[in-house]
Amino acid sequence: MTIRRDDAVRMDRDDPLARFRARFRLPDGVIYLDGNSLGPLLHTVRDRLDKVRDAEWGEALIRAWNAHHWFDLPKTVGDKIAALIGGGSGNVVAADTTSVNLFKMLSAALQLRPGRPVILSDNGNFPTDLYIAEGVAGAAGSDRRLQIVAPEEVAGAIADEVAVVMLTEIDYRSGRRHDMGEITARAHEAGALMLWDLSHSAGALPVDLLGADADFAVGCGYKYLNGGPGAPAFLFVHPRHQDKIRPPLSGWWGHEAPFAFDTDYRPADGIARQLCGTQPILSLAALDTALDLWSELDITDLREKSIRLSELFIAAVDGFAGEFGLTLASPRDPDARGSQVSWRHADGYAVMQALIGRGVIGDFRAPDIIRFGFAPLYIRYVDAWDAAAALNEVLATKAHLNPEYRRRAAVT
């Protein structure tokens, strides 16, 4: 490879973020490049789970809802996320799943733009975003429809009939990045609203929702935010819209006075009306603690390391990619990319299985993409170098032709 391992070692020695790696419980013998799918366990999260289980649930029981501020967690956690994505305090809650939150936000957008029938998205969006939009548009008696175009055609497709443009900033397969400011401005020029899915952005790169003047956003708690498997998701509503929305998922946690037990629904003021039912406290507490680390660092430093990690990895793989049929699926320009690097390979599934067999954990996305996430909090430059070397070794030795690596799991 064109870059020497010693160079990577030196880069780690000079890395101002290196101290964060020890905060995580990383398994031995593993290079974990799938934090964009499930972030690892922080030691502080481990301790918090002990506390919420034993001292709060176990000991305080029902009294913990007040005594340990469980009821406040959706807003407490929401505010911590808001600080990471430029959402502003009081404009974000953590609750439910990304899919359910997409439903809430799309329903809100359609309420606010009643004369416009189109939800516009792109074919690089994560499937659940498109499925939920189909569900929202397909309600009985609705004349709404979902229009899906190629990512580069979105700006040109924002016409008068578009109620809301729904995009994921970072493509889950390729890592391609949309220009949040530019597309939001274009949507507003056309009188449409803008909904961003930040699942692959939050904790991966700087986001400025209020600066971009976004209307709505959703995102995921279990990727770069390290909240644990299936951690609650989040949603953002710009303050100009919050009190104008009549939530279709009008549950008691979004009521003005949940404990008055009135029979009539009266939505709470502000972002709180976007809450619905009782949240999974164990999972939400894990996310709460996982977020504390972000106040110790500047996200622009994180972004800088993310770019250096992925540039190193691309440069290293470029040295043998052509020989083995690998082509870069991610943009070459780091500014046009998130914090992941993806390659296409005709035998991608087996190649990734062979890598996992060697302790290099990335993932595969059908039909032919192998995906490597570089979470700068715990990934070292030597990890990027070693991962490239392992990929070279797999392809050079044809390890992926081993039948063991070709058997597909029921779920991949």
Place this chain on the structure above:
Amino acid sequence: MTIRRDDAVRMDRDDPLARFRARFRLPDGVIYLDGNSLGPLLHTVRDRLDKVRDAEWGEALIRAWNAHHWFDLPKTVGDKIAALIGGGSGNVVAADTTSVNLFKMLSAALQLRPGRPVILSDNGNFPTDLYIAEGVAGAAGSDRRLQIVAPEEVAGAIADEVAVVMLTEIDYRSGRRHDMGEITARAHEAGALMLWDLSHSAGALPVDLLGADADFAVGCGYKYLNGGPGAPAFLFVHPRHQDKIRPPLSGWWGHEAPFAFDTDYRPADGIARQLCGTQPILSLAALDTALDLWSELDITDLREKSIRLSELFIAAVDGFAGEFGLTLASPRDPDARGSQVSWRHADGYAVMQALIGRGVIGDFRAPDIIRFGFAPLYIRYVDAWDAAAALNEVLATKAHLNPEYRRRAAVT
């Protein structure tokens, strides 16, 4: 009191369910009569949470989705709950919140009865059920409406225009029980569908959804099922309807092939299409393990103990109720009651605070109800006796007039 404590001690000695109490981690000095709001921590659940956190998330990371069967948990847990409520294997999933599941089931019912505009419910229903029904009925352009009658008027109000009757079997305040078989039959006679909320039934008394021919059900994982704070909820769809429903919350976990990452939504066969987004695995794993205990007992034995506990408590409190302005809010007939006993007292909030100050934890429901849940797995007959004695002592000494007990928490 008319019953002696010795009698209660003897009843505990002869109790075939007594052995289950040691399975729970109950705080010292507490009589916990609020398991109908938040069930306590089982030792096995404590261990499972260690395992899912350290060995699964911490060690296997992303590989745990397959290796530790996380993807299967909604169905695995659903089948365990189905066994408790007569739902039949493959007809129940555990996911999301009771509120979100109510939205799914009401939307399904309205799809299946397109010409009928009314959701019928009663004013004893839990508020979130009514709020969600308002949300479903109030969608833009909808001619649907929610009709709320008194509990005893429900059967008579099931007219031709009713699409679905939505009831909670056990009233959350009074413990009053609806006749599931009778009302379901009446709904079907009128061509309507029947949706039961089992939040205060599952794990409290025998339920036979298929026997009653119910169409839909939802319920809660954190009350008598002991799944932990905000544990995922469940839903049941009768097999005759499962493949006819087009879920409005059409997320990727309900897709026929979630990992094909297709852009078109194609619902999975059967109950799986009622799944939507990624579930909170820590919370769902806790519920999964909490449910294992139920296979060791016969729920009719549990029901028998539940009735004996509440009859003992009522008899004991009856001895002083009149003197201190307490009136029974629950039905006198145990067959018409769930597993809780509620009393009205003009100063109910302060009375309950004074009891909690003495380690007897029940709860208060506005405006004047003090509520005592008898979860027979861990509540002893002496606990019921001691709770009655504590209530007598609070009222006789006017302890509830202490200003400390009169200050309302922001959330009660």
